[in-house]
Amino acid sequence: MSTVFCERLRSARHERWMTQAEFARRTGINRSMLNKYEHGIQKPAMDNLIAMARTLDCSLDWLCGLED
Template structure:
């Protein structure tokens, strides 16, 4: 079974990098993320951990939400276990 792509990280990472006029090696120098790994992220062969994603977003001067494709209205985003999320300590009296 193939899971649907839930982020737009790879294409948006490449787009933001190219808009800056940077090569992969330049982005790697600025973030400490190996340039080969950045290629894997852009090709969606690998996903970054949160620390790497934040460093990339900061270097590219974009939000992590945008980089991950979470800037779209909630109605457009794919549904993922939102119904199961319950705030801790914020129970509502029925």
């Protein structure tokens, strides 16, 4: 997993003052799975990527490190 994705996911969540628990509730993704995404242990499925990008109000390209 790209470290850019992990860093952007974590920093975007922090910028919005969301805990992992709050982010999990808003996205419908299990909190322990979010922790794995943020630490690069697990790769998210496309539906989870979309949920995260929508919740963070960012593009998938930005979240995945394809654009600045």
